[in-house]
Amino acid sequence: MRRSMLFLPGNSPNILLNANFLGSDSIILDLEDAVAPTEKDSARILVRNAIQSLGYTKEIIVRINPIDSPYWKKDLETIVAVKPDMIMPTKVSGAEDIKTIAAYIGKLEDELGLEQGKIKLIPLIETALGVERAFEIASADPRVTCIFLGGEDFTADLRCVRTKPGNEIFYARSRMVVAARAAGVEVMDTPWTDVEDYEGLIEDAKLAKSLGFSGKASISPRHIPFINEVFSPTEAEIQYAKDVMETIEKAKAEGKGVVSLRGKMIDAPIVNRARQVLETAEAIKEGR
Amino acid sequence: MIKQRACAGTLESSDIYVEVAPAAAGSGLALDITSVVFAQFGEEIERVIRETLQDLEIADADVRVSDRGAVDCTIRARVETAVRRGKGEE
Numbered sequence: 001m002r003r004s005m006l007f008l009p010g011n012s013p014n015i016l017l018n019a020n021f022l023g024s025d026s027i028i029l030d031l032e033d034a035v036a037p038t039e040k041d042s043a044r045i046l047v048r049n050a051i052q053s054l055g056y057t058k059e060i061i062v063r064i065n066p067i068d069s070p071y072w073k074k075d076l077e078t079i080v081a082v083k084p085d086m087i088m089p090t091k092v093s094g095a096e097d098i099k100t101i102a103a104y105i106g107k108l109e110d111e112l113g114l115e116q117g118k119i120k121l122i123p124l125i126e127t128a129l130g131v132e133r134a135f136e137i138a139s140a141d142p143r144v145t146c147i148f149l150g151g152e153d154f155t156a157d158l159r160c161v162r163t164k165p166g167n168e169i170f171y172a173r174s175r176m177v178v179a180a181r182a183a184g185v186e187v188m189d190t191p192w193t194d195v196e197d198y199e200g201l202i203e204d205a206k207l208a209k210s211l212g213f214s215g216k217a218s219i220s221p222r223h224i225p226f227i228n229e230v231f232s233p234t235e236a237e238i239q240y241a242k243d244v245m246e247t248i249e250k251a252k253a254e255g256k257g258v259v260s261l262r263g264k265m266i267d268a269p270i271v272n273r274a275r276q277v278l279e280t281a282e283a284i285k286e287g288r
Numbered sequence: 289m290i291k292q293r294a295c296a297g298t299l300e301s302s303d304i305y306v307e308v309a310p311a312a313a314g315s316g317l318a319l320d321i322t323s324v325v326f327a328q329f330g331e332e333i334e335r336v337i338r339e340t341l342q343d344l345e346i347a348d349a350d351v352r353v354s355d356r357g358a359v360d361c362t363i364r365a366r367v368e369t370a371v372r373r374g375k376g377e378e
Binding site: 012013014017041042045046048049050052053054 | 361
């Protein structure tokens, strides 16, 4: 379950200490934009030690530097050894980027005697080319289990202004969701960047959920409870899902082929959706 | 071997500022530690620093640290970064 993922700067010991207690389902330890070029070495060593020693129980994602920077290989050489759940490659614009990174992780896993393929990838897609190639990125390697839209860099690449209503990223959002679902992976929405505007955040998260996103990233711990709530099934949704499953079980026992609930025919997509709702509710209950 | 003076870390809360400088072969480690929690954890901080330097095979160095309540993994990270920079690896 990944409703929310929280960006935290990789070179701040105080923040890394508290990372596990900020309420997000996943933690993104950032080696990229949040770290000055002169501190890249420092951040990757600190993040490595934090993962190794602080006993994080949340999903750990490490955002590495872009493939056209001099840092990404050293990032991986330092971080792969401590087996984060996921690596987030940045500014991904095609399948080749993913294949290169996946191959390098594979080589390091081999050298370190680690299980092959255990570390997954969540490519950050934040260029026009990346969005156009979202499906090929999502299906480039079995390590890719989720893709993530970065709205800020994307709109800069489009040469348009990032606005609160987000009309300028509507196409990219839809395209990303379709690409992800077609490739059978999850998809995370861009952060809401106005830290104080909670109403705007809730509306933005609801829009992302309605489009099919699995969850949403955040740059502020204060946004996390709102995001978790929007991306959790409501009591009514859980009850409906239970009713669907009960109705379908009853129909099976009675040998009925077609059944309806509250005047609506229950078909395979409705059953699948009900199953997903119950699985998500169960995961939230168990804190998975 | 430390080839040049180098530093790592900050004076922010929960961090530690580490400075390393070259020392003559055979002169050993000279440690100068200040910490906001020196009374409670001074010995532990020194132990972690010495252990980290040993792991990095540094036998001779002048090391000055100013601790702001860093946990062990932060102390180790900052010492390692300073040493790597001092060796000219970064």
